[in-house]
Amino acid sequence: MVSSCTASVREYTSIASYRISMMECTSRTSRLLVLAAVLLLSWSPGSLAVPRRLLQTTPAQDFAVEHAHIRACLFQRPLKYTQELADRAEQWAQRYKPDCSAASPEPGVNVFVGNAGVTWLPSDAVAAWAAEKDNYDYGSNSCAAGKQCAHYKQVVWQGTKELGCAVVDCNSGATLMTCHYEPQGNLEGQKPF
Numbered sequence: 001m002v003s004s005c006t007a008s009v010r011e012y013t014s015i016a017s018y019r020i021s022m023m024e025c026t027s028r029t030s031r032l033l034v035l036a037a038v039l040l041l042s043w044s045p046g047s048l049a050v051p052r053r054l055l056q057t058t059p060a061q062d063f064a065v066e067h068a069h070i071r072a073c074l075f076q077r078p079l080k081y082t083q084e085l086a087d088r089a090e091q092w093a094q095r096y097k098p099d100c101s102a103a104s105p106e107p108g109v110n111v112f113v114g115n116a117g118v119t120w121l122p123s124d125a126v127a128a129w130a131a132e133k134d135n136y137d138y139g140s141n142s143c144a145a146g147k148q149c150a151h152y153k154q155v156v157w158q159g160t161k162e163l164g165c166a167v168v169d170c171n172s173g174a175t176l177m178t179c180h181y182e183p184q185g186n187l188e189g190q191k192p193f
Contacts, residue, residue: 059122060086063165063179066126067155074156074193079181085164089180093168100170108184110151116173122165125177129155141191153192157185 060081068078096103105111112125129151136149143149165179185192
């Protein structure tokens with residue numbers, strides 16, 4: 001059978017083989033036209049601009065979803081995000097705006113300070129806290145020597161039910177992120193889960 005779409009009827013052994021060839025050719029041509037249309041639309045001048053986010057989220061949602069993911073890995077319920085705790089976190093963080101490096105964790109409070117000149121997202125803070133999992137020994141309920149794991153333990157603390165978080169741009173250009181938890185975790189002598 002001739003493979004070209006431009007072959008004449010005389011080149012085929014029967015009208016049936018000619019019709020089959022033309023149907024294949026039409027189908028192939030249709031697919032090429034659709035592909036060409038998609039490519040032309042995707043290369044329009046507007047596509048050279050920064051891509052638009054299809055799903056807009058708030059920092060509150062970003063903090064809550066990241067926490068929920070980490071807790072789900074341990075089969076724990078997600079935390080309820082509350083405005084009351086977010087307001088408390090905002091007030092707490094604002095105290096450190098002049099010098100964010102002075103902010104340090106307290107019971108029921110996680111702190112992240114990101115360097116100036118970088119765009120920091122809530123997912124960066126929660127990922128940093130979650131990375132402390134590698135420093136935590138569940139058997140002894142302790143952190144590795146010289147390492148931190150209290151942030152991680154607070155994120156996964158089974159008794160914690162609620163959180164609220166805040167992001168503050170420091171005077172130095174750094175970014176301070178904090179989450180406040182209720183009930184607070186990291187209780188002495190108790191394991192997080």
